Amino acid sequence: MNLVQETKRRLAAALADAAAAARAAGEINYDELPDFVLETPRDKTHGDFAANLALLLARQARQSPRNVAAALVRHLERPQPGVARVEVAGPGFINFTLNNQWLLPVLPAVLAEDDQYGWSNIGQGARVQVEFVSANPTGLLHMGNARGAALGDSIANLLTAVGYDVTREFYINDAGNQIENFGLTLEARYLQALGQEAAIPEDGYHGEDLIATVRRFIEKYGDKYLDTDPALRREMLVRFALEEKLAAIRRVLEDFGVTYDVWFSEQSLHDSGAVARAMADLEKAGYIYEKDGALWFRATEFGDTKDEVVVRQNGIPTYFAADIAYHRNKFERGFERVINVWGADHHGHVARLKGAIQALGYDPRRLEVVLMQLVRLYQGGEILRMSKRTGQYITLEELIEEVGRDAARYFFVMLNSDSHLEFDLDLARSQSADNPVYYVQYAHARICSILRLAGERGIEIPPARDARLELLQDPAEIELIKQIAAWPDTVAGAALALEPHRLTRFAHDLASLFHSFYTNCRVLADDPEIRKARLVLVEATRITLRNVLNLLGVTAPERM
Structure with a gap:
C-alpha cells in the first residue's frame, strides 16, 4: 500500500475536476491541463501536500497564479475525505492540510504486508544488470571497492524491491597488460623464493599478499617450473594466483553480504572472438579509422573530447575495445537496463562508452553509470593511509574486522555517491x-x-x-x-x-x-x-x- 501516492492521486483528480468546473463557470480559461505535482512541503505549517497547478495554469488563464488558485479552491468538491483545510499560499500554491484520520489505514496495511511493505511493481519485471566492484584480481579489495560493493548491492536491492528482475555481475579483468604484469611479478617472486636473482617489473605489483601466494604455489608444485619455458611458468603462476585471488575476493564480498549471480571473464570475450567482431562491426559502420598504425574509435562524433585507441600498433586490443564488446554482450543477453558503479576516475570513460554503444545500434540511455568519489579513512582525527598489518592500503577484510559489516555498509551509503566520504573508524566502532x-x-x-x-x-x-x-x-x-x-x-x-x-x-x-x-x-x-x-x-x-x-x-x- 502506498497511502501517500493514493492520497496524491485523489487530490490531483479533485483539482482536475475543480479546474474543469472553474472553466465551465467562465472563471478561468485554458486549452489543456498541464502536468502538475503535489509535494510534501518542508515547512509543516504549509500543510501535508502542496499543489503547483495554479502556477502552471496562470499563463494560459492570463491571470495571476493566486487568482487561479482561488478559483480552483472555490470549485473543489467539499468536503474532500480526510481534508481539514485548503489554503492558497505564497505565489499561488494550493496547500492541503489533512486530519489525522487519513493516516490510519497505513498501519493495518504495514502489518498485513510485513516484509513486503514498501515494495511495488514499478519495474514490471524488466531485466536489469548491475555491475559493481569488478576489481582487478591482482590484489586485495580496498576502500574504493568496498564503497562500490555497498552502493551496488543496495542499488540492486532497491531495484528488486520495485519490481525489476535484477542480475548482479562481477567483471573479472583477467586479460590485458595488468595480467601480463601480474605474471611477470609472480615469476619474479617465484624465482626469488627459489634463490634466483629476479626483479619486480616497473609496472608490477608489490603487495605482500603475492609473496604468500607464490609460497603456496611452491608448496603445491615445488621447483617444477624453475627450469621450464618462462611463458608456461607465467601461465601456471597466473592461473594459480587468479583462482586464489578470485576465491578470496568472493569470500570477502560474501562476508560483506554481497553475492553475485554472474562472474564474467574478460578473457572469454577475446577467446570467443567477441572483441574482434565488435571492432569489425564498428569499422564496417565507419566509426573506426587507422592512424599511426593503430585503430581509433570516432568518439568525438558522440560528444567526447577526443577519439580513442581500440587496437594498438602491435595489434593488441585495448581495455576499451574489450569494454565495448562486454557491454554489447550485456545487451545481447537481453538486459533492458545496464547499470555500472564506477570510481569517479572513470568519468572520462562514460561518454566514449555510451558513444560506442550507440554506434553499435543501442540506445545509450539504457546504459547508466553511477560514479562514486574517494573514501578517506580517519582514526584519532587523522587520515589513516596504510595498514599496520600489510604496510599497504587498508583492505575491506581489515575494515570488516575493525568495525563490522553493518557499520561499514551503512557508512558507505550514507552520502550521495558523488560526495567524498570521510569514514571515521572511531565513530563507526562507538556504541553511542x-x-x-x-x-x-x-x-x-x-x-x-x-x-x-x-x-x-x-x-x-x-x-x-x-x-x-x-x-x-x-x-x-x-x-x-x-x-x-x-x-x-x-x-x-x-x-x-x-x-x-x-x-x-x-x-x-x-x-x-x-x-x-x-x-x-x-x-x-x-x-x-x-x-x-x-x-x-x-x-x-x-x-x-x-x-x-x-x-x-x-x-x-x-x-x-
Missing part, C-alpha cells in the same frame, strides 16, 4: 547515539524489547482491526505514522534515482521519531484501548525499520 548505524539499530532493538516485555506480561500485539487507531492523537504518534506512510514513496524515489543514501536518511528520521514517541507516549499504558493502538503502531514501526535495514544489507538486531 553519535554513531548513525548504532542509533538506528538501537531503535529497532528498543522496539523488540518493548514487545518482549509485553509478551512477558501476557500482552499480545492485537490484530489492527481490533485496535481503535483513532485514539492515536499525540503529535509524536502522528509524526511517526506520517514517516511510516512515506516509506513506499521513499523506496520508489531512491530506486528510480539510484540513490540508496536516501534510505539512511529515512532510517535516521524514523528512528528519531520513534525515540521521541517512546519518550512522550507510554506504550504499555494502563488503558487497554490506548495500549492496543500503540502496540500496533510500534509493530508497524518495527516492520518499516527492519525493511529499511534489509535493503541496506544491514541487520536489524533484537538486542543490543
Whole structure:
C-alpha cells in the first residue's frame, strides 16, 4: 500500500475536476491541463501536500497564479475525505492540510504486508544488470571497492524491491597488460623464493599478499617450473594466483553480504572472438579509422573530447575495445537496463562508452553509470593511509574486522555517491547515539524489547482491526505514522534515482521519531484501548525499520 501516492492521486483528480468546473463557470480559461505535482512541503505549517497547478495554469488563464488558485479552491468538491483545510499560499500554491484520520489505514496495511511493505511493481519485471566492484584480481579489495560493493548491492536491492528482475555481475579483468604484469611479478617472486636473482617489473605489483601466494604455489608444485619455458611458468603462476585471488575476493564480498549471480571473464570475450567482431562491426559502420598504425574509435562524433585507441600498433586490443564488446554482450543477453558503479576516475570513460554503444545500434540511455568519489579513512582525527598489518592500503577484510559489516555498509551509503566520504573508524566502532548505524539499530532493538516485555506480561500485539487507531492523537504518534506512510514513496524515489543514501536518511528520521514517541507516549499504558493502538503502531514501526535495514544489507538486531 502506498497511502501517500493514493492520497496524491485523489487530490490531483479533485483539482482536475475543480479546474474543469472553474472553466465551465467562465472563471478561468485554458486549452489543456498541464502536468502538475503535489509535494510534501518542508515547512509543516504549509500543510501535508502542496499543489503547483495554479502556477502552471496562470499563463494560459492570463491571470495571476493566486487568482487561479482561488478559483480552483472555490470549485473543489467539499468536503474532500480526510481534508481539514485548503489554503492558497505564497505565489499561488494550493496547500492541503489533512486530519489525522487519513493516516490510519497505513498501519493495518504495514502489518498485513510485513516484509513486503514498501515494495511495488514499478519495474514490471524488466531485466536489469548491475555491475559493481569488478576489481582487478591482482590484489586485495580496498576502500574504493568496498564503497562500490555497498552502493551496488543496495542499488540492486532497491531495484528488486520495485519490481525489476535484477542480475548482479562481477567483471573479472583477467586479460590485458595488468595480467601480463601480474605474471611477470609472480615469476619474479617465484624465482626469488627459489634463490634466483629476479626483479619486480616497473609496472608490477608489490603487495605482500603475492609473496604468500607464490609460497603456496611452491608448496603445491615445488621447483617444477624453475627450469621450464618462462611463458608456461607465467601461465601456471597466473592461473594459480587468479583462482586464489578470485576465491578470496568472493569470500570477502560474501562476508560483506554481497553475492553475485554472474562472474564474467574478460578473457572469454577475446577467446570467443567477441572483441574482434565488435571492432569489425564498428569499422564496417565507419566509426573506426587507422592512424599511426593503430585503430581509433570516432568518439568525438558522440560528444567526447577526443577519439580513442581500440587496437594498438602491435595489434593488441585495448581495455576499451574489450569494454565495448562486454557491454554489447550485456545487451545481447537481453538486459533492458545496464547499470555500472564506477570510481569517479572513470568519468572520462562514460561518454566514449555510451558513444560506442550507440554506434553499435543501442540506445545509450539504457546504459547508466553511477560514479562514486574517494573514501578517506580517519582514526584519532587523522587520515589513516596504510595498514599496520600489510604496510599497504587498508583492505575491506581489515575494515570488516575493525568495525563490522553493518557499520561499514551503512557508512558507505550514507552520502550521495558523488560526495567524498570521510569514514571515521572511531565513530563507526562507538556504541553511542553519535554513531548513525548504532542509533538506528538501537531503535529497532528498543522496539523488540518493548514487545518482549509485553509478551512477558501476557500482552499480545492485537490484530489492527481490533485496535481503535483513532485514539492515536499525540503529535509524536502522528509524526511517526506520517514517516511510516512515506516509506513506499521513499523506496520508489531512491530506486528510480539510484540513490540508496536516501534510505539512511529515512532510517535516521524514523528512528528519531520513534525515540521521541517512546519518550512522550507510554506504550504499555494502563488503558487497554490506548495500549492496543500503540502496540500496533510500534509493530508497524518495527516492520518499516527492519525493511529499511534489509535493503541496506544491514541487520536489524533484537538486542543490543
